[in-house]
Amino acid sequence: MPYTPDEILDPEIVNELLEVGDAEFLQDLFETYIEDAHEKIQGMTQAMESGNAQQLGRLAHTFKGASGNIGAIELSKIAEKLQQMGYNDQLDGVEAVVNDLKELYKLVETTMQNKLQELR
Template structure:
């Protein structure tokens, strides 16, 4: 019933970007994601805790970009909602979204792990 954690077509496109004889682009991008995203989720949580809407907008915006590039559609949607809230400067209902972001990232991490071990 729920949409896949990672969009198969996007993953396939990334896989095909690897030039012959070069390191795997898909693996490089996914590893970069795992390295970089947790740090920025921490920043976003800190921004939420501090009630800093501008910083929350900035981090949610860049997380949205990362999620979109690997086809993590649900994560992308959550980031977009947080991005909008931050931009509007209204963090009143942001808590469930911050929680959803953490939960969805855990699912993405598992899915990436499966591909990398593939």
Template structure:
């Protein structure tokens, strides 16, 4: 299941590069995601949504969260043209995907040598 949500090659490369700091990277990413989700919910303009979705997409992509990055990309692209209900639905999809990937990242962190 993880392969549909997380890119194993990206995770492997990050683990290799970050070594002992991998678990810190995962913690930082998860906290960052929580913050961005809150910001998406509070955004009061299409420009804000676009900006937040863009940075969320970038960090998700860098961390190998394939579907999360795709959903953020969709929001970034369509924030200016979609009706509010559709934007809420997209934000809901992003939240749902984060709910799926969070435990996957937590188990990846447990596999990290620094965690053992």
């Protein structure tokens, strides 16, 4: 599913973050998000593979909030879907949703890196 750049990383939210802080603040926020995202995605993958639906739901919940906070709204929506699937012990079809999340995350990370380059 193709996404527009604004769907990948909402520029209004990014600009609000820049108003709250500065370029260094945004860089720290993005770098922390990226580090945390790698851990959460790995954890969600492991939870899915081991059939631990509740753990998947918890990790997806955390990832959903963090993604929304940095402006990755569509990624947050996919995480919300995983959260619901996990909390409802619904693992049928979860692999496709995790794969969608991973694919969109790659776009989000690239977009974040590009934004940081613009600010340097």
